[in-house]
Amino acid sequence: MGKLTRDAVLKLAHLSRLKLTEAEIESFRTELAEILDYVKQLDKADTKGLEPTYQVTGLKNVMREDKTKDYQAKPADLLKGAPAVEKNQFKVGRVL
Amino acid sequence: MSWPSIDEIAASVQSGQTSAEGNVKQALQEVEKHKDFAAIISVPMERALKRAEEIDGRIKQGERVGRLAGVPFIAKDNFLTFGGRTTAASNMLKEFEAPYQATAIEKLELEGAICVAKANLDAWAHGSSTENSDFFTTKNPHDKTRVPGGSSGGSAAAVALDIVPFALGTDTGGSVRLPASFCGVVGYKPTYGLISRSGIVAMASSTDVVGPLTRNIADAALVMDVMSGKDAMDSTTIEKDSNGYEIRNPKSEIRKAKIGVIKEYMGEGLEPGVRTVIDQAIKKLEKAGANISEVSLPSLSLALAVYYIVCPAEVSSNLARYDGQRYGHTARETKNLEDSYFLSRQQGFGTEAKRRIMIGTHVLSSGYYDAYYKKAQKVRTKIINEFAKAFQLYDFLLGPTAPTVAFKIGAKTGNPLQMYLSDILLVAANVSGNPAISIPAGQSQGLPVGLQIIAPQRADKQLLEIAKAFEELN
Numbered sequence: 001m002g003k004l005t006r007d008a009v010l011k012l013a014h015l016s017r018l019k020l021t022e023a024e025i026e027s028f029r030t031e032l033a034e035i036l037d038y039v040k041q042l043d044k045a046d047t048k049g050l051e052p053t054y055q056v057t058g059l060k061n062v063m064r065e066d067k068t069k070d071y072q073a074k075p076a077d078l079l080k081g082a083p084a085v086e087k088n089q090f091k092v093g094r095v096l
Numbered sequence: 097m098s099w100p101s102i103d104e105i106a107a108s109v110q111s112g113q114t115s116a117e118g119n120v121k122q123a124l125q126e127v128e129k130h131k132d133f134a135a136i137i138s139v140p141m142e143r144a145l146k147r148a149e150e151i152d153g154r155i156k157q158g159e160r161v162g163r164l165a166g167v168p169f170i171a172k173d174n175f176l177t178f179g180g181r182t183t184a185a186s187n188m189l190k191e192f193e194a195p196y197q198a199t200a201i202e203k204l205e206l207e208g209a210i211c212v213a214k215a216n217l218d219a220w221a222h223g224s225s226t227e228n229s230d231f232f233t234t235k236n237p238h239d240k241t242r243v244p245g246g247s248s249g250g251s252a253a254a255v256a257l258d259i260v261p262f263a264l265g266t267d268t269g270g271s272v273r274l275p276a277s278f279c280g281v282v283g284y285k286p287t288y289g290l291i292s293r294s295g296i297v298a299m300a301s302s303t304d305v306v307g308p309l310t311r312n313i314a315d316a317a318l319v320m321d322v323m324s325g326k327d328a329m330d331s332t333t334i335e336k337d338s339n340g341y342e343i344r345n346p347k348s349e350i351r352k353a354k355i356g357v358i359k360e361y362m363g364e365g366l367e368p369g370v371r372t373v374i375d376q377a378i379k380k381l382e383k384a385g386a387n388i389s390e391v392s393l394p395s396l397s398l399a400l401a402v403y404y405i406v407c408p409a410e411v412s413s414n415l416a417r418y419d420g421q422r423y424g425h426t427a428r429e430t431k432n433l434e435d436s437y438f439l440s441r442q443q444g445f446g447t448e449a450k451r452r453i454m455i456g457t458h459v460l461s462s463g464y465y466d467a468y469y470k471k472a473q474k475v476r477t478k479i480i481n482e483f484a485k486a487f488q489l490y491d492f493l494l495g496p497t498a499p500t501v502a503f504k505i506g507a508k509t510g511n512p513l514q515m516y517l518s519d520i521l522l523v524a525a526n527v528s529g530n531p532a533i534s535i536p537a538g539q540s541q542g543l544p545v546g547l548q549i550i551a552p553q554r555a556d557k558q559l560l561e562i563a564k565a566f567e568e569l570n
Contacts, residue, residue, distance in 0.1 A: 035513055053477045
């Protein structure tokens with residue numbers, strides 16, 4: 001069984017917005033390859049004519065009224081975990 | 097002292113013989129007494145005592161409080177609860193205080209139940225042993241050198257230690273049933289959608305379900321009855337059985353039952369001691385009149401591969417919200433917004449979460465999507481069809497919950513794939529949405545062994561009844 005290349009691991013980490021340590025990069029090269037190799041056994045399964053299943057109980061387009069529900073949470077409760085708040089709003093770094 | 101059955105606890109509190117306050121205090125003492133098993137992350141003591149006082153006050157006024165009046169319970173720490181923190185056993189949510197509660201918790205509280213502690217888990221419910229908890233590893237109540245199973249390991253251990261009469265877990269790929277089997281308690285995974293997941297830290301949304309851990313089937317059925325049903329805040333929820341889930345007369349259930357023993361679950365890799373216990377359970381059921389034969393479901397051997405595509409895919413998407421900007425861990429001293437995402441996620445996620453996010457990102461990325469994700473969802477259809485075919489001939493399917501008894505702490509931490517394989521007999525019911533239950537069936541090497549029974553979708557009532565009938569044979 002092979003290993004993923006270092007670049008492949010770094011690319012996945014970048015897409016996932018994760019920074020990895022050198023040790024993590026090395027162990028993921030083997031471990032991710034091993035897991036992907038294991039799931040590859042599905043290639044052998046005959047799925048001709050089968051549709052993919054995304055929802056197991058057959059529900060489709062479940063609608064509800066667009067009504068507010070009072071959770072009795074105050075703005076301060078919702079902002080409590082935020083690293084930076086200004087004028088009762090989340091404050092984040094510059095996007096552009 | 098060990099807890100009476102849940103309906104007895106509630107009746108006793110309602111009648112004034114015992115009090116909610118006394119129950120909460122007893123549970124808190126038990127938490128303290130069993131500290132060295134490391135089952136508990138936090139205790140919302142002040143709120144629990146306040147709720148107990150309020151419930152006792154209402155009873156003194158002559159009010160009927162509910163079916164769970166003054167019954168203490170423990171929730172896995174991925175259920176949002178008031179009165180303290182909800183961490184998902186992750187550094188990312190180490191300080192997080194929920195602004196609202198899970199629907200399941202609200203429903204239990206409406207009937208008078210009181211949450212006394214939050215239980216340990218593998219961080220984000222990713223694991224089979226609690227060793228992936230970012231905080232500490234829970235120890236098996238039957239042998240401290242062994243794991244309790246996971247990911248709901250703290251909940252299962254707490255019930256096995258008799259800290260509380262019931263605890264809540266979540267079962268995305270076996271996370272209620274495996275620890276139930278390893279700790280010797282009942283662990284029930286209902287049909288997908290029967291209990292709202294609103295207010296639960298999402299893992300893999302197409303298989304996540306809530307499930308109770310209890311000491312007996314009647315307790316599981318009662319708690320299930322309280323928590324189940326449609327919820328506007330979780331669009332995947334379905335109506336509960338019009339007769340509810342409480343069990344009244346299970347006696348005749350076994351004689352009528354046609355039960356298939358899943359051949360693939362009794363194959364190689366099964367520990368001889370586990371096999372013996374399951375064989376004995378089958379004999380007992382036969383003796384009680386069940387019609388039992390072997391049935392082959394060859395596609396079930398593919399369920400774990402399906403699961404390890406679908407689950408990481410959904411994990412990578414569900415964990416994308418943890419970006420360090422609104423709540424959860426935020427990295428200090430970052431250069432810009434993007435840098436803040438990278439560092440907050442690096443510091444907040446443990447190795448297993450990172451592993452799953454990256455696998456998920458891989459299987460969903462363009463060029464790979466059809467080969468992995470779509471293929472897995474087609475094999476998922478194949479598994480569902482195979483279950484449906486088997487359930488034309490059988491009322492229930494059975495096998496062991498796990499191929500082994502609880503393994504040693506550290507035995508599988510070096511090899512993630514080996515850890516994943518602990519769930520080999522469990523994930524099929526998650527992939528298909530079928531209800532399944534693990535019932536204590538005996539012991540091997542002095543450690544508990546669980547019998548797993550799987551039923552058709554929405555046959556939860558029948559499943560609980562046959563489980564109860566089996567329990568009475570022991």
